[in-house]
Amino acid sequence: MARSVTKQQKALNTAIAWTIGLLIFFPILWTILTSFKSEGQAIADPPIFLFFDWTLENYAVVQERSNYTNFLWNSIIISVGSTVLGLIVAIPAAWSMAFTPSKRTKDILMWMLSTKMLPAVGVLYPIYIGATKMGLMDSHIALVLVIMLINLPIIIWMLYTYFREIPGEILEAARMDGASLKEEIIYILTPMAIPGIASTMLLNIILAWNEAFWTINLTVTKAAPLTAFIASYSSPEGLFYAKLSAASTMAIAPILIMGWFSQKQLVRGLTFGAVK
């Protein structure tokens, strides 16, 4: 029973929405466009929007000069590593809270959430010195662990809300039929929980990819991911717009694409199921 709208009304909505949408998207679009310009055309006055000499030179230069693939590789290891490790720890916990809840389940969930509220800067030095003392400064292990821990409450919460949507009667029926825990997992968890697990994984890879407090403070060069690599452009390299743009485009492209697939999960994951 959709409300009827006139064609003109719809056209007006479309025009306003597209204008605002483009305006919000513009900084990203402009960065992508600038990455294909020469440095000279990147700062041309008046600015050139589309009719410049398209070139891939900046991408080649960024890769050559700073070994971009190294940073990309670090980003992949850290974001995927921390997410997979987080899932391994979180799946059993969320599973048991969703299907065999006890009186304390709610308290445990709330307590887990409260650890997410701990400001990173409050524990900066212990983590920093701990990593240094254990020889883990600028290592993948330290970042994988720390980022896994900061995202673990989100992973558990998301999984919990997904698992709770799996009807409990199915499990009861399986148990009545004498299914063991192993069978329960293989025949029920797997098919019904995979979509939720996949969504959780997607959102958490994005969050880990963009994490920019610990990645900057716990790396120097060896394990530095793209967030830290871009931070090294803060000056004066940042004044080379075309190269800054090429580096930026490469850093955000994979996650932009993943992000478009995870709009819905974003709401669920970051509001802890409070908005549906």
Added chain:
Amino acid sequence: MATQHSRSAARIMMAPAVTLLLGWMLVPLTATLYLSFRDYRPMRGGDLGFAGFENYTRFIGSSSFWPSIVTTLIIVGGVLAITIVFGVLLALLLDRPMWGQGVVRIMVIAPFFVMPTVSALVWKNMFMDPTNGLLSHLWRFFGAEPVVWMSEQSLLSIIIIVSWQWLPFATLILLTAIQSLDGEQLEASEMDGAPVLARFWYIILPHLSRAITIVLLIQTIFLLSIFAEIFVTTGGAFGTKTLTYLIFQRIIESQAVGLGSAGGVYAIILANIVAIFLMRIVGKNLD
């Protein structure tokens, strides 16, 4: 119908997550608390003994403390106001029938997926640079003197950058909430001839109030600890030193660990005050 067996199984399944989070919470927190009562300077003699509450009083007594609190409040308040007001408007707009709704949605949400260092540097250099930035071109086009954003309007610059990053989050959540609004109620009020503004004020806004509160609280927790956006733009200069940044400088840059840790304890207390309210709302939803 939980049996003894399944209960102990549940305990085993929970153990790794609970242990890890407990360790993550207790170990560094205890260390920070301990350090906050020590006169600890790694570069100048190391641990110089028990300091009582001196770090706490010195942290508050330093000339940068109150300005950092004001800066933090301005940034958090500014970003909240912008993202919530525009978030509501955008959500209302995106809810209306139009062509290419999916594409517009994608464009609006995109900034959320840009890593903080990239968005801060792109804004700082390509938009807010006083000679070559796009905004300067725009200002000159209208015959105005370009703004020297990062030094003269430093707080506003950071508010703009951070708002751009968080507007998608607010919009998306508010849009989700609007879409759950009962269409029939709106239709009835429309037929009763309620003016648009009244409909917004008496039906839509009350319906959104819960979602707005949640956006407000979640964003506050994240915004209290923004770091990279300041790190790569002003480095804390020009009055952009937030509480988080001040603590970072004390601990990492000047290696006054005891002093910085006392600051860290203050930051934890501040975040907890906000967290209590958020947890209450989330908790209610669990029942």
